[in-house]
Amino acid sequence: MADVAAKERKILVAVDEGEESMHALSWCLKNVISENSKDTLVLLYVKPPRAVFSALDGTGYLFSADIMAAMDKYSNDVAECVVEKAKRMCKDLHDVKVETRIEHGDPRDVICQMTEKLGVDILVMGSHGYGLIKRALLGSVSNHCAQNVKCPVLIVKKPKSTATNN
């Protein structure tokens, strides 16, 4: 009956700069992860490709190399900041191993690939990631992942009533 060992699971939480993914992580910590379990929790942040920003520059010339470099720096800073914030939320887990990963690419593809590559038992994510503009360009990350990954997917929406206090 047991095709997944209940106490040694690998749980991948896709985090981004939005509050909803932090809510998803928080919900997962309270509802999925047992404190005394031997679970491994992987916090994954995917830096969207520069094309997402470049797409805003229709001319292809508007953004100078300096601006692109500044954008890369900003993108790295955001990644570090998000991952650190997520990690801090997990500080009360004692037996659970917490790993962080920063990857680069289309979040839809990278999340699916990492889920497969790491042999993840459950993927946890918010329903709306990566902001309005990026989502319009990239499509819904959670929809894509729910349809394409093989493991169970938990999609956690941020309740509207608590939208401003995380």
Add this chain to the structure above:
Amino acid sequence: MADVAAKERKILVAVDEGEESMHALSWCLKNVISENSKDTLVLLYVKPPRAVFSALDGTGYLFSADIMAAMDKYSNDVAECVVEKAKRMCKDLHDVKVETRIEHGDPRDVICQMTEKLGVDILVMGSHGYGLIKRALLGSVSNHCAQNVKCPVLIVKKPKSTATNN
């Protein structure tokens, strides 16, 4: 921080005649529900509307009243059978309250409505419910629910390797 009490949750599992939903329930029992928790587990089966069958009868006359009555009887028997099977899978839960519900209508709408009505904390379902023909007519139930319910949604796919032994 706690907007959902970790130990008194209402978990709705949408079950149907397919093996995948039973796998979803089984996965949920092993990974989401703690044996000693005060969780309430609601097993929901939604009988699809007769229109789903009628749609197969393009003429609108082909199926006599007798056949329709037989279909209704069959539909009720399937519902009872599915719910009983799901209930048997939960027999080892001691403190968890297990409830069963059989509703009628478009599964997409009914599952969303029941989630709201019962104040469910998490909705669990397989990714492909209600068979190929019904799905073609009804659309993907899990996609619809993942996009429309407010609570966290856990979509569990049946691994291909164990597709024949549930």
